[in-house]
Amino acid sequence: MPASSAKSAERRLTARGKERRDHLLSYSIKRFAENGYHPTSVADIVEGVGVGKGVFYWYFPSKEALLLEILGDSLLDLRRTQHAALRDLDDPLARLEHGIRASITWAASHADIMRLVMFSWTEETFSGSMKKGRRINIADTAKHVQDAIDLGLIPTGDPTMLATGIRGVTDEIGRQLAIDGEPATDEVLDSAVRLCLYGLKGS
Amino acid sequence: MPASSAKSAERRLTARGKERRDHLLSYSIKRFAENGYHPTSVADIVEGVGVGKGVFYWYFPSKEALLLEILGDSLLDLRRTQHAALRDLDDPLARLEHGIRASITWAASHADIMRLVMFSWTEETFSGSMKKGRRINIADTAKHVQDAIDLGLIPTGDPTMLATGIRGVTDEIGRQLAIDGEPATDEVLDSAVRLCLYGLKGS
DNA sequence: TGTGAAATTGACCGAGCGGTCAAGTTGTAC
DNA sequence: GTACAACTTGACCGCTCGGTCAATTTCACA
Numbered sequence: 001m002p003a004s005s006a007k008s009a010e011r012r013l014t015a016r017g018k019e020r021r022d023h024l025l026s027y028s029i030k031r032f033a034e035n036g037y038h039p040t041s042v043a044d045i046v047e048g049v050g051v052g053k054g055v056f057y058w059y060f061p062s063k064e065a066l067l068l069e070i071l072g073d074s075l076l077d078l079r080r081t082q083h084a085a086l087r088d089l090d091d092p093l094a095r096l097e098h099g100i101r102a103s104i105t106w107a108a109s110h111a112d113i114m115r116l117v118m119f120s121w122t123e124e125t126f127s128g129s130m131k132k133g134r135r136i137n138i139a140d141t142a143k144h145v146q147d148a149i150d151l152g153l154i155p156t157g158d159p160t161m162l163a164t165g166i167r168g169v170t171d172e173i174g175r176q177l178a179i180d181g182e183p184a185t186d187e188v189l190d191s192a193v194r195l196c197l198y199g200l201k202g203s
Numbered sequence: 204m205p206a207s208s209a210k211s212a213e214r215r216l217t218a219r220g221k222e223r224r225d226h227l228l229s230y231s232i233k234r235f236a237e238n239g240y241h242p243t244s245v246a247d248i249v250e251g252v253g254v255g256k257g258v259f260y261w262y263f264p265s266k267e268a269l270l271l272e273i274l275g276d277s278l279l280d281l282r283r284t285q286h287a288a289l290r291d292l293d294d295p296l297a298r299l300e301h302g303i304r305a306s307i308t309w310a311a312s313h314a315d316i317m318r319l320v321m322f323s324w325t326e327e328t329f330s331g332s333m334k335k336g337r338r339i340n341i342a343d344t345a346k347h348v349q350d351a352i353d354l355g356l357i358p359t360g361d362p363t364m365l366a367t368g369i370r371g372v373t374d375e376i377g378r379q380l381a382i383d384g385e386p387a388t389d390e391v392l393d394s395a396v397r398l399c400l401y402g403l404k405g406s
Numbered sequence: 407t408g409t410g411a412a413a414t415t416g417a418c419c420g421a422g423c424g425g426t427c428a429a430g431t432t433g434t435a436c
Numbered sequence: 437g438t439a440c441a442a443c444t445t446g447a448c449c450g451c452t453c454g455g456t457c458a459a460t461t462t463c464a465c466a
Contacts, residue, residue, distance in 0.1 A: 127382075246452085
């Protein structure tokens with residue numbers, strides 16, 4: 001490895017450096033989503049950005065580390081979005097509803113990321129990151145389900161199981177919107193919310 | 204291409220030939236699921252089966268065609284399983300219930316295929332096959348939803364939208380079971396059915 | 407037993423991969 | 437102006453990939 005490789009997290013980047021790095025990141029996401037991770041070579045990426053190959057390895061330790069960074073950043077962004085959507089709500093069912101809406105909306109507006117997520121489930125190298133994300137996401141949801149049960153708003157049941165079902169609805173609908181390139185309309189969001197909440201009440 | 208390549212669908216295969224082909228197919232599925240499609244080379248496959256490289260290309264025109272065949276076969280098998288599960292039932296809701304159970308059970312017991320399906324959504328070359336499968340699957344389900352609406356068993360709603368939600372529940376739960384290597388227990392199946400059917404009734 | 411199709415081998419090919427690095431340029435702090 | 441770190445270049449490397457093919461063996465059947 002070069003003396004000052006991209007390994008260290010605390011690398012000093014100039015303004016120009018940060019811009020270059022962001023450009024490489026966003027372009028990689030786009031190409032990975034369009035062409036697939038493996039079929040997109042590092043040479044494709046640097047050519048698309050218009051720089052030499054060494055630039056890629058100045059900012060990222062490897063192609064693999066780049067995808068892992070994309071996945072980690074995305075999980076963080078989704079959680080932040082969800083949290084922002086429900087932080088002011090007290091009612092557990094209202095929190096669930098706004099969480100569902102936020103998840104689907106986020107997925108629909110991050111179609112590229114959704115494709116990378118689907119791919120990442122299929123290879124050991126990346127699926128660990130995905131499992132962690134799912135565990136966190138389901139735990140977040142299950143907490144609200146448990147609160148709803150405790151308050152007698154819905155019948156007793158296994159909160160994790162129910163949260164998994166809810167994630168199924170939001171994931172699939174989000175995935176479909178992302179793949180088809182359609183936005184999350186109110187009609188879609190309302191249907192998803194009804195399906196989940198009535199499902200919970202009936203369980 | 205060789206004079207008698209694998210291109211023709213009506214190739215005459217001896218009993219030994221069919222066995223060899225099946226062996227290559229099943230071993231490829233296993234390796235693709237374990238290691239990912241791209242990281243698994245044709246050399247890996249033939250080495251695992253214990254034959255020369257030419258044998259692979261005697262039975263399959265390309266690595267890509269092999270995966271497409273796996274995907275097509277699997278869609279057929281799933282549909283056959285679903286159809287067998289509900290062909291004797293008249294009540295649309297009972298048909299939906301048994302379809303849901305069959306889908307999840309099939310996914311849980313075909314974990315390898317589920318991994319390949321997830322991957323295939325992420326590359327243009329294969330996602331066409333996936334979209335077709337989803338369209339067919341949702342149309343199958345929507346038909347029963349429409350029947351239930353017509354009979355007044357559930358409130359009016361967009362059958363395709365509702366069928367998409369149901370597919371979301373079955374897909375996600377099936378996927379989770381497959382990834383974790385767990386079987387589809389009655390408890391899981393019951394929860395999924397309740398979530399879907401109560402969701403429909405509330406919509 | 408002879409014959410042709412089916413099946414098999416594995417060395418070989420051109421291409422492209424992820425990644426390296428010596429050399430050079432740019433930016434900035436004193 | 438000078439010194440040093442940040443940044444950039446692109447030729448190059450070793451390797452593996454999907455795929456080919458001439459030569460050979462196996463087998464079903466006449």
